[in-house]
Amino acid sequence: MSRRGPERAPSGSDRSRSPEVSSMSNVFFSAAAPALRSLTGAPADPSSGIAAAAHLLLPHLERGNRIDAVILRAAMEHAVGGSDAAGAWDWKTAYDACEAATVLFMRKFGPAIRKRAxxxxAEQSLLGRIAALLPTQTRRSEESQTLQQFSTPLALGFVAASAAAISPADLVLEPSAGTGLLAIFAELARSRLVLNELAETRAALLGQLFPSVATTRYDAAHIHDHLDDAVRPSVVLMNPPFSAAAHVDGTVAGAALRHISSALARLADGGRLVAITGANLSPDHPTWREAFVRLQERGRVVFSAAIDGRVYTRHGTAVETRLTVIDRAPADDPTSFPASLGMAPDVGTLLQWVISRVPSRLPLHSAAVLPTPIHPVAVRPSRRPARQLPAVTGSSLDQEGTELAYETVDWKPAEGGNLTEALYEGYELQSIRIAGARPHPTRLVQSAAMASVAPPKPSYRPHLPADAVSVGLLSDA
Structure with missing residues (x-):
């Protein structure tokens, strides 16, 4: 197959591939693509093209054939109806199609693999062989960089699900579900699913891969605030962004811990949370020890082990990661943590550690509930009454408005200051100062995203009653 455009194929292409093999691939795709298009229609949104390409790639996995750049390019061009050179798709989208094909393969053959192993x-080894059929992810998109979209390697997802000890009675939440490589293991355990994914295309793809599951699109760092009150999962499987926050440029220290804290708050008492994070997010790390001590007031860490970066090589990074297991029950001693096992050199070693060191699940204190359908939660007013404001006199309302006097200031984060591990940061005016304004009667907070950037300086000056500041109608917030 001739290449289109100057872009080089990613690692894994076979330049010596014979014309006969390429021709056979084209015949297969040409025969299969019209049938798929009749089901999905022209892919008006990227997720339809990704799903169609995944179905085209599935037979290659079924036959145990390696998916190289030639096969992947042909699948994408037939599914999307255009080339990457023309901008119809990019290679990160193609990698998502490979992951979606893996989900389809596991749904079809996962039970047989488990029965055979x-x-x-042995099961983990078989999954590793399946993952080896996929190309190494050597390219990234702007969105994947911003949101740190590194999907969970198949074998690592199996270990995480094993640590969670999922049963058919469980309701499993995946707050950053990506392409479903963790969720499929929960489905294979016959549990019920709650999926959330912030990225629009990936959320739509999840809707096609898991059509019976409602997928929400919330910022998972605040998942507890957004989900319906009745959604109380008994298991959380998560691979959150390690140092990225929604709508914030640059890295955010403790981003993964925010995701964990919010998911833990949503978890049912006695439930289990299993998280894949950066290796440094550990109770043994001086930066995070106090945060984990506070976290253990709600959930006890029962297992934590670092993982060699080679586990993620095929997914386009060599970052060292960590598997952490937390049970939703206060620790007897919040300052005490399980002994560190060091760094697992491979997934097989990590699996053995999980089997030998992760304790049995706790009994659930309440049944996991999943309402149908899932609706976003309306913001509720606080039940605690706010401090009473000074009474407003009639003269204040009758006065003609006068221009509010304020001064603009240059704001920047305090030198050496870090965001805390809490879900919210304290709020105060950052770009203006109002002389004589009284303290706000209640404590105000803002999201981490808002707290990390300076707001623009205003120029408009509203007209208010002359004594609005002096009588306390306008606070310093």
């Missing part, structure tokens, strides 16, 4: 180690 004589042990968890």
């Amino acid at each position: 004589e042990s968890s180690a």
